[in-house]
Amino acid sequence: MTRRGGIALAGIGIIAGLVALAVAGPHVLPGSPTAIASDRALRGPTLGEPFGMDDLGRSMLSRVVHAYRVSLDVAVSSVLLALVIGLPLGLLAGYAEGVLDQLIMRPLDVLMAFPAILLAIALMGVFGTGIVLVSAALGIVYTPIIARVVRAAVLAAKAEVYVEGARALGAPVPRLVLRHILPNSTTPVLVQVSVLMAIAILVEAALSFLGVGVKPPTPSLGLMLADGRGFMLQAPWVVVFPGLAIMAAVLGFNMLADGLRDWLDPQVATR
Amino acid sequence: MMAYAGRRLALIAPMLFGMSLLVFGLMRLVPGDPAAIVLGYKATPETVRALRQTFHLDAPLPEQYLRWLGGALRGDFGLDFRQNEPIGEMILARLPVTIELTLLATACAVLIGVPLGLLGGARRGGAADRTSLVVGLVGVSIPDFWLGIMLILLLSLGAGLLPSSGFVPLTEGPLANLGHLALPALTLAASRAAVLGRLGRAAVLDTVHRGYVQVARAKGLRERAVLWRHVLPNAAIPIVTVIGLQVGYMLGGAIVVETIFALPGVGRMMLDAVLERNYPVAQSTVLVIGALFMLVNLATDLLYGVIDPRVRLR
Numbered sequence: 001m002t003r004r005g006g007i008a009l010a011g012i013g014i015i016a017g018l019v020a021l022a023v024a025g026p027h028v029l030p031g032s033p034t035a036i037a038s039d040r041a042l043r044g045p046t047l048g049e050p051f052g053m054d055d056l057g058r059s060m061l062s063r064v065v066h067a068y069r070v071s072l073d074v075a076v077s078s079v080l081l082a083l084v085i086g087l088p089l090g091l092l093a094g095y096a097e098g099v100l101d102q103l104i105m106r107p108l109d110v111l112m113a114f115p116a117i118l119l120a121i122a123l124m125g126v127f128g129t130g131i132v133l134v135s136a137a138l139g140i141v142y143t144p145i146i147a148r149v150v151r152a153a154v155l156a157a158k159a160e161v162y163v164e165g166a167r168a169l170g171a172p173v174p175r176l177v178l179r180h181i182l183p184n185s186t187t188p189v190l191v192q193v194s195v196l197m198a199i200a201i202l203v204e205a206a207l208s209f210l211g212v213g214v215k216p217p218t219p220s221l222g223l224m225l226a227d228g229r230g231f232m233l234q235a236p237w238v239v240v241f242p243g244l245a246i247m248a249a250v251l252g253f254n255m256l257a258d259g260l261r262d263w264l265d266p267q268v269a270t271r
Numbered sequence: 272m273m274a275y276a277g278r279r280l281a282l283i284a285p286m287l288f289g290m291s292l293l294v295f296g297l298m299r300l301v302p303g304d305p306a307a308i309v310l311g312y313k314a315t316p317e318t319v320r321a322l323r324q325t326f327h328l329d330a331p332l333p334e335q336y337l338r339w340l341g342g343a344l345r346g347d348f349g350l351d352f353r354q355n356e357p358i359g360e361m362i363l364a365r366l367p368v369t370i371e372l373t374l375l376a377t378a379c380a381v382l383i384g385v386p387l388g389l390l391g392g393a394r395r396g397g398a399a400d401r402t403s404l405v406v407g408l409v410g411v412s413i414p415d416f417w418l419g420i421m422l423i424l425l426l427s428l429g430a431g432l433l434p435s436s437g438f439v440p441l442t443e444g445p446l447a448n449l450g451h452l453a454l455p456a457l458t459l460a461a462s463r464a465a466v467l468g469r470l471g472r473a474a475v476l477d478t479v480h481r482g483y484v485q486v487a488r489a490k491g492l493r494e495r496a497v498l499w500r501h502v503l504p505n506a507a508i509p510i511v512t513v514i515g516l517q518v519g520y521m522l523g524g525a526i527v528v529e530t531i532f533a534l535p536g537v538g539r540m541m542l543d544a545v546l547e548r549n550y551p552v553a554q555s556t557v558l559v560i561g562a563l564f565m566l567v568n569l570a571t572d573l574l575y576g577v578i579d580p581r582v583r584l585r
Contacts, residue, residue: 106285106289107289109286109289110286110289110290110292110293111293113286113289113290113561113564113565113568114290114557114560114561114564115519115520115522115523115524115560115561115564116523117523117524117526117527118522118523118526118541118557118560118561118564121526121541121542121545122294122297122545122553122557123297124545125545125546125548125553126297126298126300126301127300198412202414205414205416206414206415206416206527209416209527210526210527210530210542211546212542212545212546222416225416225417225420229420232420232424232428233424233428236424239417239420239421239424240421242417243414243417243420243421246414246417247409247412247413247414247417250411250412250413250414251408251409251412254408254411254412255408258408
C-alpha cells in the first residue's frame, strides 16, 4: 500500500467515524442538545461531559454530535443537488458543443464569477434561513463547478479511440454517452464531490456563524461558535470543541479527495 | 499575446452584464414590498410612496434595471435610506479597508506558503516535506472564522498583544493600522498559505523529473545550482498564477474576517445590508465585490498568458 493510499483510507476512517457518531450519537449520549439547565451553565469539561457545558447548561458534546447531523445533511444534500443539475448540464454541453454548449455554460460562468460565499450569502438574504435553504443555496453555488468538471471529462473522452470506435459501430447517442463517456468522468467527479463536501461543511458553518445559515435552536457548529464568542474568555471550551469538530470533518473529506486525486493521476502516487 | 488579451478583455462587458442581471433579478425575488422592508419601522404610507418613487419601483422592471445599471456604471448606486448617504460614497469609503486587508493577507500567504512548499518539494521525504504536507492538509481544513476567534482568544484577550477589533486608517497611524490588521490578515492568509504550500510542493515535484533538470545534473551542475537555476524558476510559473486566484478568493473570505474583527470594510457592509434586509445596499455591494473578484481573476488569466506563452493558444 502506498503512503497516499493510507491518507485516503484515513480520510474514509474519519468520515465513517463521524457519520457513525452523527447517526448513533443522539441515541447513545445521555445529555440533551436543547435541554436548558442554568445550574450547570459554563461548567468545564468532566469525564461524563468531556466537552463541557454551554452558557445555558446544555451538553456541548451532545450539541456537537447533533450539529454534525446538520453539517452532513447540508453537505450531502447540497452536493446531490449540484450533481442532479450539474451532471446532465455538463454532459449535454460537452457532448453537443457549439451553440448549446454556449447556452448552458455562459450563464453558469456568471454564477462562478462571484466568490462562493458571497453568492451563498446573497441567496440566503433573499430566500431566508434554515437547513433546506442553506442546502439549496450551496447546491446552486456548486452546480457550475460540477458541470465544468463533467464537461471537461466528456470533451476528453470524446477524443478517445474507444468512443470513436463505438460511434463507428453505430452506437446510439444515449448508449454512447451513458456507457462510454459517463464512466470516464467518474473519477474527476468523485474527487470534486469530496472537495465540495469539505467546502460545504465549512461554508454551512460560516453562513450559520454569520447569521445567514441554520436557524437557532437547531444545533449548528457555526451557530455554536457565534454564541460561544461572548463567553470564550471564561469558558474556552464553548469555542474550542465546535471548531475542532468542523476541522475534523473537513480534514476527513480533504484527505479522501487527496487520495482519490492521486488514484486518478498514478504518476503522482509513485513519487 | 495581443489577440489573447483582446479575447479576455472582451469578456468583461458580457460578464458584468450577466452579473448585474443576476444580482438585480435576485433582489427582485425578495417576497414583499422592498420599500416597506427597507424602511422597516420607519415605514408609513408617505415614506413608502416617496421611496418607491425615488427607486422607480413603479416603473417596468427593464427600466428599473437600466436605471440602476446606468447609475452603477457612473459609480452612482443611489441613496441608502437607512443612513441617508449615497451608497457609492459609502462603498468608496470602505473599499480601502478591504483592499488593504486582502493585499496584506496575500503577502502573508505568499511569504509563508511558497517557501514551505518549495522547501518540502525540494527535500522530498525529509522533515521539511513532512511538515509541509501536514501543515498543508490541516491548513486547508481549518475554518478561517474559527482561527480568527482562536487568535483573538489567545493573542488579544489572553496575551493582550494585538487589538481584537476596530480599525485605524493608514494615514492616521501606520503602526496602529498594521496592528489592527495583523490578526485579520493572518486569519485570512492561513488557508491560502496552505493552498500555495501544497501547490508549490507539487510544482517542484513536477519539475524535478523534467528533461532539462536531468540535463543540468548530467552536465555536472551542483545540486544547489540545479535547484535554484532550473527547478525553482520553472516551478514558480503555476504558483504565480495561483496567487492571483487566491487574491480573488480572499475577497470572499474578507466578508467573514471583517465581521469577526469588526473592520469597516465592504464585506461587512454587504453582510450587514443582507442581515438588515437593506436591499439597495446589498445589491450594490454584491455587484462591487463580484466585479472586483472577476477583474482579479481576469488579471490572473492575463498574467498567466504573459508567463506561459502556451496558454495564449488555447
